[in-house]
Amino acid sequence: MQLSLDLLERIRLNDGRNRDLEQKPRGARFVDGKPDPRVEGAVIGYGPDYADIYRRAGSYISRILAGEKPADLPVQNPTKFRLVINLNAAKALGLQIPATLIAVADQVIE
Numbered sequence: 001m002q003l004s005l006d007l008l009e010r011i012r013l014n015d016g017r018n019r020d021l022e023q024k025p026r027g028a029r030f031v032d033g034k035p036d037p038r039v040e041g042a043v044i045g046y047g048p049d050y051a052d053i054y055r056r057a058g059s060y061i062s063r064i065l066a067g068e069k070p071a072d073l074p075v076q077n078p079t080k081f082r083l084v085i086n087l088n089a090a091k092a093l094g095l096q097i098p099a100t101l102i103a104v105a106d107q108v109i110e
Helices: 005-015 050-065 087-093 099-104
Strands: 044-048 081-086 107-109
Touching: 044 050, 081 087, 081 099, 087 107
Parallel strands: 081 107
Antiparallel strands: 044 081
């Protein structure tokens, strides 16, 4: 399957590797798929807890070193997710974040 040029441009744009494309005006982001919204200036970041993923990867490595075949190990999906709210970005956009959402956030950036 061949990817279209437009799709490749969007992948490069979202991946953060091509800084020239990132300078194009895109509007403000409200929600980002990464748990740390400060990276892209989003108001809310929601995504997998990467520290937990790396910890679980360590258990896979120990199982492989103990002799298990990698092909026999089950595929695991993230089980822990992080919600981070950037109140600075929300304030700059004139948004009011509900207190109930702030209460359940793992991290609030003020």
